[in-house]
Amino acid sequence: MLSKSTEYAIRALVFVQLRNWEQKRPGVGEIAKEIEAPEAYTAKILQTLTKNKLLDSIKGRGGGFFFNDNQSNLTLYDVIHVVEGDACFHKCGFGLKQCNNDNPCPLHENYKVVRDGFFDIVKTETVKSLSEKILHGDAVLNRLKL
Amino acid sequence: MLSKSTEYAIRALVFVQLRNWEQKRPGVGEIAKEIEAPEAYTAKILQTLTKNKLLDSIKGRGGGFFFNDNQSNLTLYDVIHVVEGDACFHKCGFGLKQCNNDNPCPLHENYKVVRDGFFDIVKTETVKSLSEKILHGDAVLNRLKL
DNA sequence: TTATAAAAGGATATCAATGTCCTTTTATAA
DNA sequence: TTATAAAAGGACATTGATATCCTTTTATAA
Numbered sequence: 001m002l003s004k005s006t007e008y009a010i011r012a013l014v015f016v017q018l019r020n021w022e023q024k025r026p027g028v029g030e031i032a033k034e035i036e037a038p039e040a041y042t043a044k045i046l047q048t049l050t051k052n053k054l055l056d057s058i059k060g061r062g063g064g065f066f067f068n069d070n071q072s073n074l075t076l077y078d079v080i081h082v083v084e085g086d087a088c089f090h091k092c093g094f095g096l097k098q099c100n101n102d103n104p105c106p107l108h109e110n111y112k113v114v115r116d117g118f119f120d121i122v123k124t125e126t127v128k129s130l131s132e133k134i135l136h137g138d139a140v141l142n143r144l145k146l
Numbered sequence: 147m148l149s150k151s152t153e154y155a156i157r158a159l160v161f162v163q164l165r166n167w168e169q170k171r172p173g174v175g176e177i178a179k180e181i182e183a184p185e186a187y188t189a190k191i192l193q194t195l196t197k198n199k200l201l202d203s204i205k206g207r208g209g210g211f212f213f214n215d216n217q218s219n220l221t222l223y224d225v226i227h228v229v230e231g232d233a234c235f236h237k238c239g240f241g242l243k244q245c246n247n248d249n250p251c252p253l254h255e256n257y258k259v260v261r262d263g264f265f266d267i268v269k270t271e272t273v274k275s276l277s278e279k280i281l282h283g284d285a286v287l288n289r290l291k292l
Numbered sequence: 293t294t295a296t297a298a299a300a301g302g303a304t305a306t307c308a309a310t311g312t313c314c315t316t317t318t319a320t321a322a
Numbered sequence: 323t324t325a326t327a328a329a330a331g332g333a334c335a336t337t338g339a340t341a342t343c344c345t346t347t348t349a350t351a352a
Contacts, residue, residue, distance in 0.1 A: 001147065001233075001234050001239075002239065002241075003339075003340095004156060004339080004340070005339075007240060007241030008241070008298080010240065010241075011240065011241060012298080014252070024163075024175065027297090027298065027299080029297080029298095032283065034259060036243075038340085038341060039342095040340050040343070041340065041342080042343065043299075044301095044340095044341085046299085047299080047300060047301075050300090051300095051322055055308065057299060057300090057350095058298085059297095059299045059300075059347070059348045059349055060177065060296090060297065060347090060348045060350055061297045061348090061350040062296065062297080062298080062349075062351085063298045063299060063348085063349070063350085064298075064299085065299090072348080074200050081187070084339095088147050093148065094156065094157065095148070095154060095156075095157060096288065097182075103286055104284075104285050104286070105285055105286065105287075106275075106277075106279040106280055106284075106285035106287075107267070107271065108273075108285065108339075108349075110271065111267065113263065114260055114263045114267065116263045117259065117260045117263060118260045120296090120347065121253070121256045121257065121260065125252075125253065129252075130252035130253065131252075133252040138250075139251055139252035139254065140242070140249055140250070140251065140252075141251075141252075142242065149309075149310095150309080150310070151309075151310075154299075167293095172314060173327090173328065173329080174328080175328095184310085184311060185312095186311065186312050186313070187311050187312080188309085188311095189329075189330085190331095193330060193331075196329085197300085197330095203316045203328090203329060204319075204321025205319055205327095205328060205330075206317090206318045206320055206322085206326090206327065207320040207323055207328065208322060208324065208327080208328080209318085209319070209327080210328075210329085211329090225344080230309095253326090293352100294344095294351100295351090295352080296349100296350085297348100297349085297350085297351095298345070298347100298348085298349080298350100299336070299346105299347085299348080300345100300346075300348095301345080301346070302343100302344085302345080302346095303340070303342100303343085303344085303345100304341100304342080305340100305341075305343095306340080306341070307338100307341095308337100308338095308339085308340095309328085309336100309338085309339095310335100311333080311334105311335075311336075311337090312333100312335070312336090312337085313332100313333085313334080313335095314331100314332085314333085314334100315330100316329105316330075316331075316335090317328100317329085317330070318327100318328085318329080318330095319326100319329100319330090320327085320328100320351080321324100321325090321326080321327095322323100322325080322326090322327085
């Protein structure tokens with residue numbers, strides 16, 4: 001399971017993408033409200049994202065968050081990596097420090113399939129691909145369609 | 147990812163099973179050492195397991211932990227359910243409160259596959275099945291074979 | 293040029309998971 | 323019957339994730 005912070009981050013980025021497509025740069029307040037996350041906490045997460053160059057921002061009046069040209073096609077993995085680290089893609093499901101094909105825990109073979117399946121998803125899906133699903137009405141960002 | 151507590155619980159139960167097959171009832175000290183977990187914390191987890199009838203114990207001199215006849219074929223799901231709850235099998239991967247086939251988040255279809263795959267594993271694998279792999283030398287409980 | 297609106301940043305608070313310590317209860321061996 | 327060994331239980335400590343608040347910096351509109 002992803003951490004709450006990571007969930008907020010991904011939802012925030014998707015919302016920024018949708019607003020950017022409407023030629024808008026949303027601010028913290030608008031983003032937090034839309035993704036149903038606490039405002040100050042959302043601000044912190046957006047800070048992490050901009051510091052790590054996953055997102056761009058402009059300060060001051062009329063400012064807000066947006067993607068620049070280097071930041072299209074951000075994968076979910078990129079976001080997870082920056083927000084909570086990628087331990088979940090390496091860790092043994094049984095909790096062993098030393099667990100690999102040569103020295104497998106009793107869950108190793110089965111767990112690997114699931115873990116790698118998830119890795120594949122987050123390496124394939126991008127902020128843009130998720131946003132498109134919402135734009136096309138095939139998915140929702142919160143309880144209602146946008 | 148399972149919580150640390152759940153990992154300790156599963157490893158502890160597997161070790162108890164292995165020792166039971168040798169006609170022994172391990173105590174907290176022996177269990178904690180074998181699974182490389184803090185002793186007092188392991189004691190708490192074993193308490194949870196016995197209170198929830200997943201494991202039996204005998205107090206006093208010569209006492210220890212063991213499975214009784216009602217407790218064979220415990221699935222990993224049973225353990226997870228008792229130790230950390232089963233939120234991870236229901237929760238939306240994107241963090242939405244309302245997410246289902248009619249009202250899907252943009253990760254819904256893909257995430258469902260992974261989540262259900264994991265559910266299938268923990269409903270199929272049992273403390274006994276894991277223990278057998280170790281007994282047969284096909285897997286390890288810690289860094290070395292038992 | 294100044295007032296204002298917005299992100300950035302620092303300090304602190306809260307909460308749940310993890311971990312420790314000490315006392316109580318209970319069974320058995322001596 | 324008593325000393326001892328073991329689990330059970332209660333209280334507390336630590337840590338990391340989550341969350342809040344206030345100040346500083348910066349860009350723009352008036």
